[in-house]
Amino acid sequence: MQLIWLRCDLRLHDNTALAAAAARGPTVAVYLLSPQQWQEHDDAPCKVDFWLRNLTILSQSLAALNIPLLVRTATHWDQAPAQLLKLCKELGIQAVHVNEEYGVHESRRDAAVSQTLKGAGIEFHSYLDQLLFKPGTVLTKTETYFQVFSQFRKVCYERLHRSLPALVKAPGKQAAPHISSDPVPVSINGFATPSQTLQALWPAGEDEARRRLDSFTDAQIDYYQSERDFPAKPGTSQLSAYLAAGVISPRQCLHAALHSNQGEFESGKVGAVTWINELLWREFYKHILVGYPRVSRHRAFRxxxxxxxxxxxxxxxxxxxxxxxxxxxxxxxxxxxxxxxxxxxxxxxxxxxxxxxxxxxxxxxxxxxxxxxxxxxxxxxxxxxxxxxxxxxxxxxxxxxxxxxxxxxxxxxxxxxxxxxxxxxxxxxxxxxxxxxxxxxxxxxxxxxxxxxxxxxxxxxxxxxxxxxxxxxxxxxxxxx
Incomplete structure (x- = not known):
């Protein structure tokens, strides 16, 4: 039995860890609620609500493939190793699969979980998923992390010319396990439920994320460069919340933008080139997080x-x-x-x-x-x-x-x-x-x-x-x- 531990990757399609787990055998998914940790990280109530709403829809999509979603609580990430080990022992899990996350606390948490599971003979596999390039692989000639975006982007372009990160297929239906999904809570103590007006602006689910991506790349992307700076115009993709929660992947965004621009990312439509640039800025800042961990600790980069x-x-x-x-x-x-x-x-x-x-x-x-x-x-x-x-x-x-x-x-x-x-x-x-x-x-x-x-x-x-x-x-x- 395989376990996919979901975090900021709340989707079925193009989910590296989920696909890898399902390819190895019957799979169960788990999500850990960590309210104390979320508060320490200043996560917004509307963001926590967005996670829960997306999790509810993902649970239904997983259920259609006979992949049950279990919900457990590790109030603080320090409790994650013990909670996951307990679950693995209960279910006879052979391997846990995760998509890499970045930041000092995230890296420490995953290292602790990996050590605990391996000590009990359970495999721990992590995959590149929320980035196009693994941090540490886009470096200067002196093998250091880039500090200037334009130089970073140039190397990314060279890498993309050689090979584009491929999309990962969604898993197929598996035999029904003897495990039932847990209900996803509607709210979490300490995080007020946002207004219905706010919720309506950000409908949950992969279908909505895909709809936004398609409508943006079908038409609006052509005007992105000229209209993105005008707040009264609908000039942006409105996908940032879906990217942050992993309801859609940067690979899906990149492929859609390239499709709208005949496969070009340096020439062709200036709107598409500009938007791909923004995806690479997002990438750049995550690499900075890994290369210069002080920025995770409320310290100035300089x-x-x-x-x-x-x-x-x-x-x-x-x-x-x-x-x-x-x-x-x-x-x-x-x-x-x-x-x-x-x-x-x-x-x-x-x-x-x-x-x-x-x-x-x-x-x-x-x-x-x-x-x-x-x-x-x-x-x-x-x-x-x-x-x-x-x-x-x-x-x-x-x-x-x-x-x-x-x-x-x-x-x-x-x-x-x-x-x-x-x-x-x-x-x-x-x-x-x-x-x-x-x-x-x-x-x-x-x-x-x-x-x-x-x-x-x-x-x-x-x-x-x-x-x-x-x-x-x-x-x-x-x-x-």
Whole structure:
């Protein structure tokens, strides 16, 4: 008997570990509920709810193949080895199969499980699945992990030219075992169930993920490069939550994008090339997680930036978190996050730069807040994005690059449609004034909309001074890397 231990790979199709387990004999699936661990990792309630909803649908798909899904609890990952060993002994399991996960805690957990099972004579097999390339196989000429995306991408392109990662077939139907599936819980203590409105925005299941991928690559991908920066337009694939939970795989996304572009990933449709680029950014940040484990430990990728004089400004942090900064594009973006569990990618950069540069608040505060609210929360991508915006990360924006929220707003939401959707109190303003109601002055201003909590130009100067001060304290030669 084989056991597939499901984690962030909640799908039947193109699931490497599941296919490998089923190929070796009768298979049972297990999912471990780990609420304490999830809380320590700041997993959002809407994300936990999304996992459970997807698990419920996957359980039905597995049942159609006579693969029962068992649900066990290992409150903390420290309990995973004992729980899995107990289950293996109960069922007479010969081998456990998993898809590799990345991050310090994930690697430690899997190493502990592997050691415990092997000590009891049970095989443990892990497979490359949530990435196109195994971390440690895309390296510089000096055998180190890349720190610059464009160089990383070049090597990925060379590898893809030689061979494309193949899709894995879904397993066939097996003989019915004498084991019944467990019910999947509808909710978990400590994680509030999100609103039905939010749930309706993110229907669960592989069919929905595939539908989104197909509709995006059939038509929208052509406009991706030109429309992806405009939050009022449906310019993005809306697949990030499904990728984060493993309801769809990056291989499936890559194959669909290539299919829409006659097999090309460097030429042809600029939209398809740009989207494949985004898949490779996702890949890059996961490789960074493995190559530079400090980023899993709430440390800056560039250690010298740990000395930055971040401000302790709880009232300003709260205003940012609660969408009352007085800057409409920031507040509209934060409301989108709070109400939908998702934020448009361009706006993630805008609000992150505002927090870390204009407010000079530590990027870790923003990273944590995002993880606690994002349905697509992913340690590597979220950390990579925050460190990019705050100029503490790999291949990040130079410290003097500071987005101006007003010009970003005027450029990417010129009609104010996105702002007016999320801030209906500003709906009466014209498309010029809606970006900066404070300019109207108290007499003509909007009664129930706050004044800006910060002066953009003086706060920009403050950020530049803090970073310049850091530069002057560095030893000759720059990085202490």
């Amino acid at each position: 250690p010298e930036t740990e000395a930055l004089a971040w401000r302790d400004a709880p009232a300003e942090l709260a205003a940012w978190q609660e969408a009352r900064t007085g800057l409409p594009i920031i507040d509209a973006a934060m409301r989108q996050l709070l109400e939908t569990g998702w934020m448009h990618n361009r706006l993630r950069m805008v609000v992150a730069m505002f927090l870390t540069k204009n407010l000079l608040i530590d990027w870790r505060e923003g990273e944590r807040f995002f993880m606690r609210h994002l349905i697509d929360g992913d340690l590597a991508a979220n950390n990579g994005g925050w460190q990019w915006s705050s100029s503490t990360g790999t291949d990040s924006a130079p410290y003097f690059r500071i987005f101006n929220p007003l010009s970003q707003s005027e450029k990417f939401d010129s009609e104010g449609l996105f702002i007016k959707h999320w801030l209906p109190e500003l709906a009466g303003l014209n498309k010029k004034d809606v970006h900066n109601p404070a300019k109207l002055g108290g007499l003509f201003g909007v009664a129930d909309y706050p004044a800006p909590i910060v002066n953009l130009s003086t706060s920009r100067e403050r950020a530049l001074a803090a970073f310049k001060n850091l530069q002057s304290r560095l030893p000759a030669g720059g990085h202490d890397e």
